Amino acid sequence: MTSFTPPSPAVLVLEDGNRYVGHAYGATGRTLGEVVFATGMTGYQETLTDPSYAGQIVLMTAPHIGNTGVNREDMESARVWVAGYVVRDASRVVSNFRADRSLDDELVQDGVVGISGIDTRAVTRHIRSAGSMRGGVFSGEDFELSGAEQLSLVRAGAQMAGLNLSSQVSTTEQYTVPAVGERVGSVAVLDLGVKTSTLNHLAARGFDVVVLPQSVTSAEVLALEPSALFFSNGPGDPAASDAHVALLQDVLRAGVPYFGICFGNQLLGRALGFETYKLPFGHRGINQPVLDKATGRVEITSQNHGFAVDLPIEGRHETPAGFGLAEVSHYSLNDEVVEGINCIDIPAFSVQYHPESASGPHDAVYLFDRFRDLVTGHATTSSTKENN
Ligand SMILES: NC(=O)CC[C@H](N)C(=O)O
Numbered sequence: 001m002t003s004f005t006p007p008s009p010a011v012l013v014l015e016d017g018n019r020y021v022g023h024a025y026g027a028t029g030r031t032l033g034e035v036v037f038a039t040g041m042t043g044y045q046e047t048l049t050d051p052s053y054a055g056q057i058v059l060m061t062a063p064h065i066g067n068t069g070v071n072r073e074d075m076e077s078a079r080v081w082v083a084g085y086v087v088r089d090a091s092r093v094v095s096n097f098r099a100d101r102s103l104d105d106e107l108v109q110d111g112v113v114g115i116s117g118i119d120t121r122a123v124t125r126h127i128r129s130a131g132s133m134r135g136g137v138f139s140g141e142d143f144e145l146s147g148a149e150q151l152s153l154v155r156a157g158a159q160m161a162g163l164n165l166s167s168q169v170s171t172t173e174q175y176t177v178p179a180v181g182e183r184v185g186s187v188a189v190l191d192l193g194v195k196t197s198t199l200n201h202l203a204a205r206g207f208d209v210v211v212l213p214q215s216v217t218s219a220e221v222l223a224l225e226p227s228a229l230f231f232s233n234g235p236g237d238p239a240a241s242d243a244h245v246a247l248l249q250d251v252l253r254a255g256v257p258y259f260g261i262c263f264g265n266q267l268l269g270r271a272l273g274f275e276t277y278k279l280p281f282g283h284r285g286i287n288q289p290v291l292d293k294a295t296g297r298v299e300i301t302s303q304n305h306g307f308a309v310d311l312p313i314e315g316r317h318e319t320p321a322g323f324g325l326a327e328v329s330h331y332s333l334n335d336e337v338v339e340g341i342n343c344i345d346i347p348a349f350s351v352q353y354h355p356e357s358a359s360g361p362h363d364a365v366y367l368f369d370r371f372r373d374l375v376t377g378h379a380t381t382s383s384t385k386e387n388n
Contacts, residue, residue, distance in 0.1 A: 010115040010139035012057075012086055012123070013150045015157075016130060020123060024139035025090050026107025026114035032157035033057040033083030035135035036306065037124045039285030043359020044103070048085070048112075049076040051169035051193030052262065052304050054235035055160065057084035057135050058284075059120050059127075066091035069099025070106045076195040076358055080106060081169065081235075084137045085114035086123070113137050131280040132306060134159065160306060161278050165236035166244070169193040170214035177202075177209040184376055185227025186210055190244065192234030192263050197358035201365070202230065205372040218250035228257040228375045231264030233354065238266035238276045238307055245270045252323060252346055259371040260350035262305055268341055268350040269309030273320025279337065282306035283353075286360035289333040290340075290353055298333065301353040302360025308352065309338045316344060323348075347374050 007023035014035060037059045038047055044065050047058065065087040085107060094102045107114050115137045127133070136154040138145060145153075170191045177199045184206035189199065191211050202209045210224060221229065229251050231244070241263075248271040252258060260268045266276045283303040290301045293313075311317065313336055316325040324345025328338050330353075340351040349371075355364035 007117075008139060009143050010137060011143060011150070012115050012118060013136050013138065013147070013154050014126075015134040015151075015154050017151060018126065019147065020118050022115045022117035024114075024143075025087065025116040026085060026104060027111045028140035029113050030136060030138050030142035030153070031057065031084040031113040032134065032136045032154060034132055034160040034306075035059060035086070035123075035127065036132050036282060036284060037061055037120070037127055038304070039287070040359055041286075043286060045070055045074045046076050046359040047304075048080045048082055050195055050233070050304060051077050051081045052233045052235050053082045054165050054169050054193065055083055055158070055163060056235070057086060057137060058082045059086035059118070059123055060088075061120055061124050063088040063120065064091060065089070066103035067093070068096035069094035070101050070103055071096070071098040072100060073098065076197060080110040080112050082112060085112055086118050086120060086137070087114065087116045088118060088120045090116035113139060115139065127281050132160070132282060161237055162240050163236045164240040166192045166214040166234055166241065169235060171211055172213055174213065175211050177211065179206050179208045180204045182206050183208065184372060186224070187228045187230050187375075188212055188221050188224055188226035189230045189232060190214060190216065190247070192232045192244070194232035194234075195356060195358060197356040198232060198261065201356050201368045205368050207372070214244065216247070218247045221247065221251055222254055222256075226256065228259065228371070230258070231260040231267050231350075233262035233264065233304070236263075237278070238263060238270055241267060241270075249321060252348060255346075257375050258348035258350070259367075259374070261354060261356070262352055265341060265350035265352040266307055266309055268348060269311065269338070271321060272323050272326050272341070272343070275310045276307050277310050278307055279305070283332065283334070283337070286357070288353065290330045290364075291333055292330050294329065299330075299363040300361045301339075301364055302357040303353045305352055309341065311338050311341070313338065319343075349374070
């Protein structure tokens with residue numbers, strides 16, 4: 001006779017007092033973080049291993065999660081980074097030829113507390129109107145805590161606004177990913193939570209990719225004499241990253257070409273002297289429409305951000321930090337949030353979305369070619385200047 005073990009209970013508690021009871025999934029215990037929703041219908045493994053999600057309890061709107069398991073090739077970093085995971089229906093069967101373990105096992109291995117059986121549509125609709133907020137998932141013994149105790153733990157948790165998380169996700173040692181094919185130069189990458197796909201895209205454009213810890217100084221970056229500088233995506237509030245902003249300003253003043261993705265776009269905005277602000281519930285998904293103003297082309301993009309640069313989408317703007325003119329190159333067709341910055345007078349640009357996708361459509365991959373062309377074009381211009 002087989003015996004049925006009922007799933008053990010878990011609860012998702014939001015800081016406004018809302019509670020959603022479901023089943024324990026992944027590691028058992030307690031976790032706190034900012035509750036955000038992600039709308040990608042595919043690609044949960046890439047989402048979970050994107051370091052930008054550190055400190056966040058991620059809720060998937062796709063109702064069925066885990067069916068393709070976890071495999072080695074789709075890791076965007078060495079581990080799952082989300083602080084917690086909320087799903088509707090956790091697949092009990094792994095069904096993919098590439099899978100080498102289940103998502104449940106992966107979450108347990110990385111100590112990530114999750115919850116399944118949640119009406120994720122209801123939570124998403126609530127967050128969409130009330131905004132992202134702090135929350136907690138409680139299972140095992142922590143499920144037995146009183147509702148009041150759970151709520152006070154949630155309310156004592158860190159707010160995402162003002163949080164610097166770079167040191168939690170960055171490499172501590174410098175390492176290099178060698179250029180693939182014909183070498184065009186080297187790019188210094190500030191690892192603020194970089195994804196593997198991004199490094200591979202840069203290497204595939206002929207760059208030796210020198211990945212640097214987030215604690216590096218501008219003097220150390222310049223001593224490497226890189227052909228270009230790149231700032232990655234990453235978790236936390238860009239307004240709490242003053243040291244990275246100062247580093248970027250120093251390197252831009254030295255004339256080094258720059259490309260930034262997501263956090264790297266927000267930090268370029270700040271380095272130019274503009275402000276960033278927190279969005280009500282952010283953009284997280286793989287079908288976010290963005291307009292490329294220069295071409296009029298609409299790109300369907302992969303996104304994951306809760307903050308944005310405060311800059312009018314029309315016109316060119318004098319940069320308060322003295323880097324000449326800058327303009328918005330791309331903006332969101334959903335809500336006109338800035339999705340890209342182009343500098344007119346210095347060789348620097350960035351996008352708020354994810355051209356490396358992983359997961360998501362490949363519409364924006366041309367930006368890596370644009371970066372290579374900026375660097376090689378720039379090298380030609382400087383050597384022409386030197387020759388004259
Ligand atoms: N993916 C990212 O780089 C995210 C940037 C920043 N942490 C945000 O939430 O907006």
